[in-house]
Amino acid sequence: MSCSIIYKQAFRLFGLFLSLSTAQTPDLVPYANPMGLSQDLTSWLAVTNDSQANICKVRMFNNINIPEAAIGTVIASQSRKDPDYAYNWVRDAAFTMDSVYDFYTAASNPLAQSAYEAILFQYAQARASEQNDRNTAAGLGEPRFYLNNSVFTRPWGRPQNDGPAESATTLMEFANAYLDNNGSVETVRQHIYDSNTYPAQAPVQRDLLYVATNWSSPSFDLWEEESSDHFFNRIVSHRPLRMGATFAVRLSDSDTSILFATAANAIGATLSNFWDSERQLIVYELGPVLVNKASYKDIAVILGVLHGYAEDGMFSYTNDQVLASAFQISTSFLAVYPIAKVTTDSAGLILGIPVGRYPDDVYNGTDTEPNGGNPWFLATATMAEMFYHAAYDFQSTGNITVSATSLPFWTYFAPTALLSAGSTYHKDSLEFQAAILALEGWADAFMRRIKFHFPADGRLAEEYNRIDGVNTGATDLTWSYASVLKAAFARAKLMNNESYVTDLANLGF
Numbered sequence: 001m002s003c004s005i006i007y008k009q010a011f012r013l014f015g016l017f018l019s020l021s022t023a024q025t026p027d028l029v030p031y032a033n034p035m036g037l038s039q040d041l042t043s044w045l046a047v048t049n050d051s052q053a054n055i056c057k058v059r060m061f062n063n064i065n066i067p068e069a070a071i072g073t074v075i076a077s078q079s080r081k082d083p084d085y086a087y088n089w090v091r092d093a094a095f096t097m098d099s100v101y102d103f104y105t106a107a108s109n110p111l112a113q114s115a116y117e118a119i120l121f122q123y124a125q126a127r128a129s130e131q132n133d134r135n136t137a138a139g140l141g142e143p144r145f146y147l148n149n150s151v152f153t154r155p156w157g158r159p160q161n162d163g164p165a166e167s168a169t170t171l172m173e174f175a176n177a178y179l180d181n182n183g184s185v186e187t188v189r190q191h192i193y194d195s196n197t198y199p200a201q202a203p204v205q206r207d208l209l210y211v212a213t214n215w216s217s218p219s220f221d222l223w224e225e226e227s228s229d230h231f232f233n234r235i236v237s238h239r240p241l242r243m244g245a246t247f248a249v250r251l252s253d254s255d256t257s258i259l260f261a262t263a264a265n266a267i268g269a270t271l272s273n274f275w276d277s278e279r280q281l282i283v284y285e286l287g288p289v290l291v292n293k294a295s296y297k298d299i300a301v302i303l304g305v306l307h308g309y310a311e312d313g314m315f316s317y318t319n320d321q322v323l324a325s326a327f328q329i330s331t332s333f334l335a336v337y338p339i340a341k342v343t344t345d346s347a348g349l350i351l352g353i354p355v356g357r358y359p360d361d362v363y364n365g366t367d368t369e370p371n372g373g374n375p376w377f378l379a380t381a382t383m384a385e386m387f388y389h390a391a392y393d394f395q396s397t398g399n400i401t402v403s404a405t406s407l408p409f410w411t412y413f414a415p416t417a418l419l420s421a422g423s424t425y426h427k428d429s430l431e432f433q434a435a436i437l438a439l440e441g442w443a444d445a446f447m448r449r450i451k452f453h454f455p456a457d458g459r460l461a462e463e464y465n466r467i468d469g470v471n472t473g474a475t476d477l478t479w480s481y482a483s484v485l486k487a488a489f490a491r492a493k494l495m496n497n498e499s500y501v502t503d504l505a506n507l508g509f
């Protein structure tokens, strides 16, 4: 989806070191020390008809298969003017269908399960139709389709090569779950995987081959602003190739499996290039760099980890460089959004930092203006989800090792834990427990920020205003709903509540 309509001119920087702006964020004092998971959010996200979690679910599904659209498509938002988001974006559809997959795999009611399954097969068919559109200028890198699912042909930022990767990830997750449920391998071959034999209906192999051969080519970013080499694109391309190497074997396609594994290794070897030790930051792109985006900070880095972490230990939720970047990116918004000064809700509970795309953003939801950027719901949910996952993973590992790289993260978000660089804290230590409570507290605080600005009519927009927190930009943004649901699922996992997603998936059937 979304975004800046105007492509800004780029200039090339031959190496990040040429930019002389200073690296480190000066020592920041946290404005609060939230600790532990809170009941107010458990209630807000409860599995009841009128809870916010169910409102997000119902409204997300309202934007799938809308009556006037081609089957298997997702309308990015119900906003048709200022801005007009009534399109089927490849990225938004893949992320939305990723949440449908979560419901599919969790549902225990057979009616619910088959309803989600049907949508996911429709989605696979819609993706194959996009691949076969004869009017594409950027092949599989076309980012945006009309609601009838024919390609949007007017000037736009193309290619956007993350789309094929995200679609393949979602469809392989689905296919694996379908096969685990005793679905037929032949059905998966015909309707999901084998593009060579079934080019009209099976998109995954074709998308993966495209990613495997095009991942190093310049591409526009997820905000559709700059053609460059992006960390987000790299990491979301790495995961499906890693998954694809295993999945192809499951589909008895071992030659292609080797090709996917080779490409995954090649991408994996480049991810560390994005770490800028001077800035202590994973930079969002290597170059060319968007003019006036001198901070090098973008929530896309953390969003990339959420969608691209391949469960292989590389750039995980608990990775020091990811933690350092999460700290720098999130705190960069404190100085730019006046609404950040509102730090508690009416009950006195702590609100997390309002998080937008990047601190130097000028897109205000319809157009660009100086200091126009706003916090976004999906960006704020990204921080919440990452913190829930990090708390879960540290507990699974059983220890936290702090380095000089991760220390600023811990000092800001977990000051009471008094962690120091070079130490490892085991699960039974007071320091470890305080650190986990702090991650939980901040995760819920980010969610409470969303709750605080959630509009009374339940229609979540893309953004909330930087000054007064009022919903702004595209209304009923599908990706906003999907991202709040994803964060809620990560929260339930942290609480060891396996029935949560199942109950929400079954609700209404």
Ligand SMILES: *[C@@H]1O[C@H](CO)[C@@H](O)[C@H](O)[C@H]1NC(C)=O
Residues within 6 Å of the ligand: 049
């Ligand atoms: C829940 O919502 C559905 C559909 O919106 C409605 O039919 C049902 O009566 C509601 N149930 C309760 C308990 O409110």
Ligand SMILES: *[C@@H]1O[C@H](CO)[C@@H](O)[C@H](O)[C@H]1NC(C)=O
Residues within 6 Å of the ligand: 146, 147, 148, 149, 150
């Ligand atoms: C799809 O919709 C667009 C926009 O409304 C229209 O221009 C195009 O002709 C339609 N394509 C087909 C194949 O109907």
Ligand SMILES: *[C@@H]1O[C@H](CO)[C@@H](O)[C@H](O)[C@H]1NC(C)=O
Residues within 6 Å of the ligand: 180, 181, 182
């Ligand atoms: C799949 O089939 C096997 C063998 O018939 C059976 O044991 C298993 O319970 C089935 N699994 C599911 C999820 O239906």
Ligand SMILES: *[C@@H]1O[C@H](CO)[C@@H](O)[C@H](O)[C@H]1NC(C)=O
Residues within 6 Å of the ligand: 138, 139, 141, 159, 210, 213, 214, 217
């Ligand atoms: C993708 O890779 C293929 C095969 O190498 C190449 O022909 C095509 O031009 C590439 N497309 C883009 C957009 O880079």
Ligand SMILES: *[C@@H]1O[C@H](CO)[C@@H](O)[C@H](O)[C@H]1NC(C)=O
Residues within 6 Å of the ligand: 364, 365, 366, 367, 368, 369, 372, 472, 473
């Ligand atoms: C966004 O910026 C444009 C151009 O400056 C302005 O006309 C519009 O009112 C702004 N929109 C909002 C919601 O602030």
Ligand SMILES: *[C@@H]1O[C@H](CO)[C@@H](O)[C@H](O)[C@H]1NC(C)=O
Residues within 6 Å of the ligand: 397, 398, 399, 401, 424
């Ligand atoms: C931390 O936990 C992991 C996983 O249990 C273990 O492999 C590692 O050795 C531990 N590190 C230290 C320093 O104890």
Ligand SMILES: *[C@@H]1O[C@H](CO)[C@@H](O)[C@H](O)[C@H]1NC(C)=O
Residues within 6 Å of the ligand: 045, 046, 047, 495, 497, 498, 499, 500, 503
């Ligand atoms: C898990 O979530 C479900 C659905 O909200 C709820 O009914 C249940 O009480 C929760 N279980 C625990 C152990 O918190």
